[in-house]
Every structure is written in structure tokens, then in C-alpha cells.
Amino acid sequence: MTRTYQDYFDALGFRESSSRYAIENPFGFIGKYQFGEAALHDLGYYAIDNSDPNLFRNDWVGNWSGKNGIHSKQDYLNNGPVQEIIIEEWHEVLWRRIEHNDLAKYDGQILNGVPITISGMLAASHLLGTGGLRSFLQSGAVTSPGDGFGTTAYDYMTHFEGYETPFSVNRGQFVVIEGGPGRDVLSSYGGNAVLNGKGGIDTALYSDPVADYDIDSRFDGAWTVTHKQSGPISTDILIDIERVQFSDLSLALDLDGHAGITARIAGAVFGQEAVSDQALVGIGLGLLDNGMHYEALMQLAIDAALGAEAASHTAVVDLLYQNVVGVAPAATEQAHYVGLLEAGEYSVASLGVMAAATALNETNIDLVGLSQTGLAYV
Numbered sequence: 001m002t003r004t005y006q007d008y009f010d011a012l013g014f015r016e017s018s019s020r021y022a023i024e025n026p027f028g029f030i031g032k033y034q035f036g037e038a039a040l041h042d043l044g045y046y047a048i049d050n051s052d053p054n055l056f057r058n059d060w061v062g063n064w065s066g067k068n069g070i071h072s073k074q075d076y077l078n079n080g081p082v083q084e085i086i087i088e089e090w091h092e093v094l095w096r097r098i099e100h101n102d103l104a105k106y107d108g109q110i111l112n113g114v115p116i117t118i119s120g121m122l123a124a125s126h127l128l129g130t131g132g133l134r135s136f137l138q139s140g141a142v143t144s145p146g147d148g149f150g151t152t153a154y155d156y157m158t159h160f161e162g163y164e165t166p167f168s169v170n171r172g173q174f175v176v177i178e179g180g181p182g183r184d185v186l187s188s189y190g191g192n193a194v195l196n197g198k199g200g201i202d203t204a205l206y207s208d209p210v211a212d213y214d215i216d217s218r219f220d221g222a223w224t225v226t227h228k229q230s231g232p233i234s235t236d237i238l239i240d241i242e243r244v245q246f247s248d249l250s251l252a253l254d255l256d257g258h259a260g261i262t263a264r265i266a267g268a269v270f271g272q273e274a275v276s277d278q279a280l281v282g283i284g285l286g287l288l289d290n291g292m293h294y295e296a297l298m299q300l301a302i303d304a305a306l307g308a309e310a311a312s313h314t315a316v317v318d319l320l321y322q323n324v325v326g327v328a329p330a331a332t333e334q335a336h337y338v339g340l341l342e343a344g345e346y347s348v349a350s351l352g353v354m355a356a357a358t359a360l361n362e363t364n365i366d367l368v369g370l371s372q373t374g375l376a377y378v
């Protein structure tokens with residue numbers, strides 16, 4: 001169900017004042033939308049009182065301009081229809097400030113799990129000013145400033161998410177979009193961007209199938225993604241991005257991180273072809289991304305591969321040896337590794353990790369090649 005711009009104002013007025021036009025709060029903010037002196041000054045309704053060193057104390061002792069028939073605070077509190085006009089005027093000002101501060105590009109991004117929308121940005125900047133919104137966005141939605149009552153940018157961004165507005169973002173220009181330490185999902189929307197996920201497992205999102213793009217790793221660890229039809233005008237540079245999601249599959253780029261662990265485990269436990277099993281790779285990545293440790297995933301994989309036989313040290317050694325070396329172990333080799341397990345020098349999981357880390361395994365799974373192409377998964 002579409003949530004209209006009017007629905008947005010209804011929700012904002014309810015949140016600000018329980019939709020009461022005639023209310024004034026303890027900080028001097030007035031009316032249904034809780035305006036202070038500063039905003040009504042900027043909109044041409046209120047002239048500041050220059051005898052007061054704090055120009056925006058909300059003591060309302062300055063003059064009113066008479067715009068739209070408002071000559072006093074009482075006129076304002078009595079006049080619901082004009083308050084509705086003013087909130088629309090104010091949102092046009094807020095949107096211009098969001099654009100001017102280069103924040104409009106955040107529309108559609110997901111920062112630290114928080115979907116950023118135009119209506120959410122408008123509401124957060126109504127609450128905290130453009131500076132408060134900017135702090136929130138530039139922290140990657142990790143730091144959430146609040147107002148005098150402790151209501152935060154996060155509260156308004158999520159509460160007012162996804163309403164229709166008359167505003168839109170001019171896509172297709174070069175932009176730099178940065179996430180923060182959290183998990184971010186970034187998109188250039190077919191434009192031409194630097195997407196920098198910074199810390200955490202971050203995703204770059206693309207709307208077409210992977211075959212429509214050229215994906216290249218750069219010497220400096222960054223990646224480029226170019227839409228083949230659109231050419232260089234839609235090339236993104238990805239920095240600190242670990243996942244790239246296309247409409248048909250995804251690529252994991254962190255072969256020095258979770259993708260490398262997943263590929264190594266797949267090769268050692270399920271055989272080198274398993275690295276191409278996109279569903280299997282997706283399961284491994286999902287578990288690691290959600291906090292599972294290398295050895296725990298190794299144990300899980302061995303249990304899955306061997307079933308009840310996973311309790312047998314001989315079966316574990318045979319499995320790993322066959323997959324890594326390519327042949328069954330000779331009796332002396334088998335006895336050596338089984339002995340290490342029996343003696344407790346290795347656990348099943350740590351022996352698996354040791355096997356997975358061998359150069360043989362890394363060659364089998366073509367780890368060097370994967371680090372140029374990414375690891376495909378669904």
C-alpha cells in the first residue's frame with residue numbers, strides 16, 4: 001500500500017504533537033509540527049529579536065512578518081491551515097538543504113541495516129537539522145544524534161521510512177557513497193560511483209544479471225564493475241566491499257576473508273568442484289558472515305560430508321587426504337594423521353583447517369584465480 005506525502009505529514013504531526021495545532025512544548029516549540037524560531041525565521045514568518053544574544057531562544061519576543069496572515073504566535077497557534085502550508089514550505093527548504101549538503105545520494109542505501117529514504121531524511125532533518133542528519137549518515141548510521149527529549153535520527157529515519165514525496169534524486173552523476181563500520185548495502189543506481197563500504201561485510205547491489213557486467217580486480221585491492229551496455233559512464237569503483245549482488249547471483253570478493261575460508265573448506269571437505277557449488281558457498285558465507293568461526297564451520301562441513309562416519313578418525317583423514325592430495329592416503333600416511341587425532345594434537349576441525357590451508361588445496365581450488373574473479377554464490 002502506497003503511503004502518500006499527506007500520510008507522511010499526518011504521521012509527522014502525530015509524532016510531533018499528537019496532531020495538536022495549538023500546543024507549545026517546554027522548549028518553546030510550537031504547533032502541530034513543533035516549529036522553533038529558526039525555521040519560522042528562515043521561512044519568512046518570524047523576525048528575530050536582535051536584543052537577544054541567542055537569536056533562536058524560542059522566547060518568541062521578536063516580530064512576525066504577517067506572511068499568510070500570521071502576525072503573532074497566537075495567530076500561528078490558531079491557524080491550522082497555515083501550519084499545513086508552512087510544513088510543506090519547510091520540507092522544500094529541507095530538501096534543498098539535503099541536496100546542497102550532498103546527502104540526497106543516500107536515498108536507497110542501507111546503512112548499518114537502516115534503509116535510507118527521502119521521507120526518512122526529511123523527517124530526521126526536521127527533528128535535528130541538516131547537520132544532525134549529516135552526522136547520522138556520515139557515521140554509516142552508527143552514531144545517532146538526538147533531540148532534547150532523546151528522540152534520535154535513527155528513530156525518525158525508520159519511523160518515517162518510505163513515504164512518497166515530491167522530491168527525487170538526480171542519478172547518473174559521479175558520486176562517492178561511503179558506508180560506516182556496520183554492514184552496508186550500497187548502490188550507484190546505474191550511475192558512476194565510488195562505493196566504499198569501510199568496515200564490516202558490505203554489499204554492492206546491481207539490478208541486472210552478472211553477464212551484463214565486466215568485473216575486474218584492481219592492483220590496489222579495489223574492484224571495478226562496469227555495465228557493458230552503458231560503458232564507462234556507468235563504472236563503479238568498489239572499495240572495502242565484500243559482496244556484489246546481481247539479479248541472478250552474487251560474488252564474494254573477500255578471498256582474504258570469509259570467501260577464502262569458504263573456498264578452502266569446500267575444497268578440502270567436499271572436493272575442488274564444490275567451490276563452484278553456488279548454493280553450498282552461499283551457506284558457508286552466510287554462516288561466517290553471521291559470526292561462525294572457521295573451525296566451527298569446518299566441523300559442520302565434515303559432519304555434513306561424512307554423516308555418522310564423522311566420528312571415525314580414519315574416515316576424516318581419508319576424506320581430507322583424498323580431496324587435498326587427490327589420492328587415498330598410503331597406510332603410513334593414514335596412520336600418521338589418525339595418530340595425531342588420537343593423541344589430541346589436532347581436533348578433527350583443526351586438522352581440517354590445516355589441510356585446507358595447504359598450498360595443494362589452494363591450488364586445487366585456484367585461490368589465485370578466484371581472487372581475480374570473485375567467488376560466485378547464491
Ligand SMILES: [Ca+2]
Nearest residue numbers: 180182197199
Ligand atoms: Ca561497512
Ligand SMILES: [Ca+2]
Nearest residue numbers: 197198200240
Ligand atoms: Ca567492508
